[in-house]
Amino acid sequence: MKLQQPLSISLFALCFLLTLASNTALADTPFEALLADEQNGADWLSYSGGYKSERFSPLSQINTVNVDQLKVMWAYQMRPTGISGAALQETTPLVADDIMYLTESPSSVTALDARTGRTLWHFVPDITNDVLNIGFPRINRGVALLDDKVYVATLDARLFALDARTGAVRWESKVADNLSGFSLTLAPLALDGKIVVGVSGAEAGVRGYIDAYDSESGERLWRTYTVPAPGEPGSETWQGDAWRTGGGSTWLTGSYDPELDLLYWTTGNPAPDWNGDLRPGDNLFTCAVLALDPDTGEMKWFFQYTPHDTHDWDANQIPVLVDGEFEGRQRKLLALANRNAFYYLLDRETGEYLLGKEYSFQTWAEGIDENGRPIVIPNSDPTREGNLVWPSLQGATNWFSPSYNPQTEQFFVPNRRMGAIYFKSDVEYEAGMPFLGGGEQPMDGDDASGAIVALDVMSGEQQWEFELQTPPWSGVMATAGGLVFGASNEGYFFALDGEDGDPLWFFNTGAHVRTNPMGFSVDGNQRVAIIGGQTLYVFGLE
Amino acid sequence: MSAKNYLLRLSALILWAVAISCAPAAFAQDLQNGQQLFQTLCARCHGMLGGGGEGPSLTRPTLVHAPDDEALVALIVGGIPGTGMPGSRQLRGQDGPDVAAYVRSLGELPPEEMPGDPLAGAEIYRSVGNCASCHIIFGEGNGVGPELSNVGQRRNAAYLRRSVMSPDAEQPRQVDRFRGSLNAFLTVRIVSEYGSYEGMRVNEDAFTVQMRDLSGKLYSFEKADLISYEKAPGHSLMPGYNSVLNAQQTDDVVSYLMSLK
Numbered sequence: 001m002k003l004q005q006p007l008s009i010s011l012f013a014l015c016f017l018l019t020l021a022s023n024t025a026l027a028d029t030p031f032e033a034l035l036a037d038e039q040n041g042a043d044w045l046s047y048s049g050g051y052k053s054e055r056f057s058p059l060s061q062i063n064t065v066n067v068d069q070l071k072v073m074w075a076y077q078m079r080p081t082g083i084s085g086a087a088l089q090e091t092t093p094l095v096a097d098d099i100m101y102l103t104e105s106p107s108s109v110t111a112l113d114a115r116t117g118r119t120l121w122h123f124v125p126d127i128t129n130d131v132l133n134i135g136f137p138r139i140n141r142g143v144a145l146l147d148d149k150v151y152v153a154t155l156d157a158r159l160f161a162l163d164a165r166t167g168a169v170r171w172e173s174k175v176a177d178n179l180s181g182f183s184l185t186l187a188p189l190a191l192d193g194k195i196v197v198g199v200s201g202a203e204a205g206v207r208g209y210i211d212a213y214d215s216e217s218g219e220r221l222w223r224t225y226t227v228p229a230p231g232e233p234g235s236e237t238w239q240g241d242a243w244r245t246g247g248g249s250t251w252l253t254g255s256y257d258p259e260l261d262l263l264y265w266t267t268g269n270p271a272p273d274w275n276g277d278l279r280p281g282d283n284l285f286t287c288a289v290l291a292l293d294p295d296t297g298e299m300k301w302f303f304q305y306t307p308h309d310t311h312d313w314d315a316n317q318i319p320v321l322v323d324g325e326f327e328g329r330q331r332k333l334l335a336l337a338n339r340n341a342f343y344y345l346l347d348r349e350t351g352e353y354l355l356g357k358e359y360s361f362q363t364w365a366e367g368i369d370e371n372g373r374p375i376v377i378p379n380s381d382p383t384r385e386g387n388l389v390w391p392s393l394q395g396a397t398n399w400f401s402p403s404y405n406p407q408t409e410q411f412f413v414p415n416r417r418m419g420a421i422y423f424k425s426d427v428e429y430e431a432g433m434p435f436l437g438g439g440e441q442p443m444d445g446d447d448a449s450g451a452i453v454a455l456d457v458m459s460g461e462q463q464w465e466f467e468l469q470t471p472p473w474s475g476v477m478a479t480a481g482g483l484v485f486g487a488s489n490e491g492y493f494f495a496l497d498g499e500d501g502d503p504l505w506f507f508n509t510g511a512h513v514r515t516n517p518m519g520f521s522v523d524g525n526q527r528v529a530i531i532g533g534q535t536l537y538v539f540g541l542e
Numbered sequence: 543m544s545a546k547n548y549l550l551r552l553s554a555l556i557l558w559a560v561a562i563s564c565a566p567a568a569f570a571q572d573l574q575n576g577q578q579l580f581q582t583l584c585a586r587c588h589g590m591l592g593g594g595g596e597g598p599s600l601t602r603p604t605l606v607h608a609p610d611d612e613a614l615v616a617l618i619v620g621g622i623p624g625t626g627m628p629g630s631r632q633l634r635g636q637d638g639p640d641v642a643a644y645v646r647s648l649g650e651l652p653p654e655e656m657p658g659d660p661l662a663g664a665e666i667y668r669s670v671g672n673c674a675s676c677h678i679i680f681g682e683g684n685g686v687g688p689e690l691s692n693v694g695q696r697r698n699a700a701y702l703r704r705s706v707m708s709p710d711a712e713q714p715r716q717v718d719r720f721r722g723s724l725n726a727f728l729t730v731r732i733v734s735e736y737g738s739y740e741g742m743r744v745n746e747d748a749f750t751v752q753m754r755d756l757s758g759k760l761y762s763f764e765k766a767d768l769i770s771y772e773k774a775p776g777h778s779l780m781p782g783y784n785s786v787l788n789a790q791q792t793d794d795v796v797s798y799l800m801s802l803k
Contacts, residue, residue: 084621085628129621129629135586137596137626203586386590394596423590425581433632434582439590444723446775468748470723490747503766506749 063481135203198250247271275437301351339395576644663798
């Protein structure tokens with residue numbers, strides 16, 4: 001589907017007739033388009049701008065020379081739903097053929113004319129104010145597109161397929177039981193004929209899993225649990241019944257390598273979060289990245305970043321797929337800047353650990369050993385009296401996206417620099433209640449800060465940093481124009497020079513930014529978009 | 543922040559926690575239930591000790607959205623539309639009031655005996671102290687330092703005594719999620735091509751800083767244009783009064799400030 005301007009009506013009619021004549025279904029965003037998303041600067045077809053999750057725009061019309069001439073082309077104000085606690089917007093808009101699709105908290109979907117920002121349709125699922133969201137805000141991070149449908153995962157744990165033209169519901173599937181603490185906040189990932197989703201809910205003591213659904217029927221194709229049952233591989237890392245409430249939620253969109261035909265998905269903290277005494281062992285496969293067969297969900301390999309985590313350092317960060325030469329050999333790599341303050345490189349064919357390097361101040365590990373296991377500093381666990389540790393539970397980074405510029409081999413990370421006093425307490429599991437076993441008191445104010453850091457993707461060495469006043473909650477996007485777009489908690493949207501981090505342009509959106517930048521073009525003119533508070537801004541030169 | 547300051551802050555938090563656990567027995571049961579529910583349902587955003595985090599700090603006597611206990615219970619159970627504050631459907635029966643009682647206890651200031659004469663203190667405030675040259679009370683004075691109307695509701699006598707005698711030792715913290723999280727009234731020294739400036743930081747971000755000088759004049763700077771920018775934590779622009787006021791006068795001024803409610 002393409003939103004047509006009047007001049008191109010006849011062309012549109014011709015295409016339509018040709019489509020009918022060839023007797024094929026209208027396919028607005030075919031799988032083949034998703035495979036080419038990285039090279040297609042005009043559209044932004046999936047959450048991270050392509051299966052490699054680079055969040056890189058190949059457009060260069062806006063560049064280091066002219067970025068200071070950027071202006072607002074249009075803005076869109078989000079719609080209040082009347083549900084309390086749904087005031088944060090964390091969506092990444094998608095653009096396909098001049099139509100923008102975005103979610104609004106908690107789980108609405110809006111289609112806009114990407115030229116003007118005018119609304120085309122708006123879908124509001126029937127979510128009531130008593131929906132459970134345990135351990136995170138009432139937000140949504142975006143939709144997936146495949147063929148003629150738009151997919152949204154909802155806070156009350158359903159998956160909807162909507163008609164891309166009208167927003168009408170094609171099907172709906174129940175992914176999980178919200179009453180026991182499951183929610184869905186992530187943007188689904190569309191593969192060939194499948195929609196993959198993960199769940200939130202480790203703070204409610206759920207047993208996490210990843211699901212794939214048939215994109216046409218909504219039928220569930222497979223489910224892979226992230227915490228093994230007794231007798232299954234990895235079950236030796238749990239004791240007693242702890243696995244039943246073991247956490248390992250899967251709340252951030254993964255990546256996909258079509259050549260290896262492997263799906264990469266990250267997992268969150270074990271439950272309860274801060275009282276590790278209740279779940280002795282490494283607690284596989286929490287705080288890990290999993291490589292799955294997308295047809296069956298079978299786990300091909302795994303790598304656990306933080307064994308027996310007691311600080312709520314989910315590994316739900318974006319796994320970025322990088323191809324390049326590592327130590328003299330061409331390799332297929334998986335790069336991830338972890339919440340635990342270390343940057344990791346893995347071989348994504350085998351899961352082999354290659355590199356682990358501290359990229360942010362931390363006080364919990366002396367380093368990473370040759371097998372990729374952290375060398376934990378004694379007495380860095382939460383205590384009943386409180387124990388000061390860096391980073392805070394929100395981590396050195398979090399769900400918001402990093403960006404990889406394949407042209408310069410630079411990896412850009414939004415970095416939170418804050419410590420916290422961690423507490424441990426007693427807790428008993430009760431379905432639908434928080435299952436935490438402690439908490440934190442963050443050390444904020446002027447004791448905390450943030451930065452955008454540029455790392456050499458192969459070595460993890462820092463090239464430059466751009467300091468932010470407070471720890472950020474927003475992602476970055478590099479472009480072929482030599483820029484890195486980022487945003488701050490103070491509400492600024494800005495462009496840095498990718499070479500040295502120099503700020504070249506900034507704009508005050510008027511409210512905190514908690515989402516990722518994305519880019520597209522209309523009529524050959526490049527656009528970049530960001531949401532500040534409740535307002536989506538789209539910038540361009542002309 | 544230095545390790546010493548962390549320890550000081552931690553000690554204060556622990557003292558407060560001990561104070562809570564020593565509350566009268568009949569009420570303690572409710573507070574204990576409230577504390578447990580708070581740590582389970584609220585601490586994720588408001589901090590384990592209520593000192594703020596993703597959500598605002600609750601360790602203050604007056605809460606913007608909850609002028610009274612009824613309003614506080616209602617928002618704990620139902621949330622606040624238009625904000626990040628959800629309701630808590632898990633709360634049953636007496637749970638809501640228990641959490642509310644616990645939240646109230648976070649900012650509760652224990653009743654204190656006034657050490658001096660508030661009327662005499664008001665006179666010292668106006669004359670010897672010349673305090674109105676920098677502070678506004680109920681509409682009167684100059685807006686340079688913090689407004690002191692209702693300061694008796696927000697602070698206790700010990701805090702105000704420290705603030706009057708050694709302002710460097712007390713820097714109020716201001717946590718505002720929409721402005722980021724900044725320490726308030728931080729002294730800053732700025733040199734630009736147009737001159738040198740000293741004042742209190744009003745706001746700051748990665749690109750700009752806003753400042754108010756001792757005459758109350760507001761300035762806005764782009765950091766990229768500055769020759770130098772220095773932050774001076776632990777240095778207040780307010781003069782210390784330990785060499786100006788005797789013990790009795792200090793007691794009187796503190797009593798006057800405590801009477802402002």
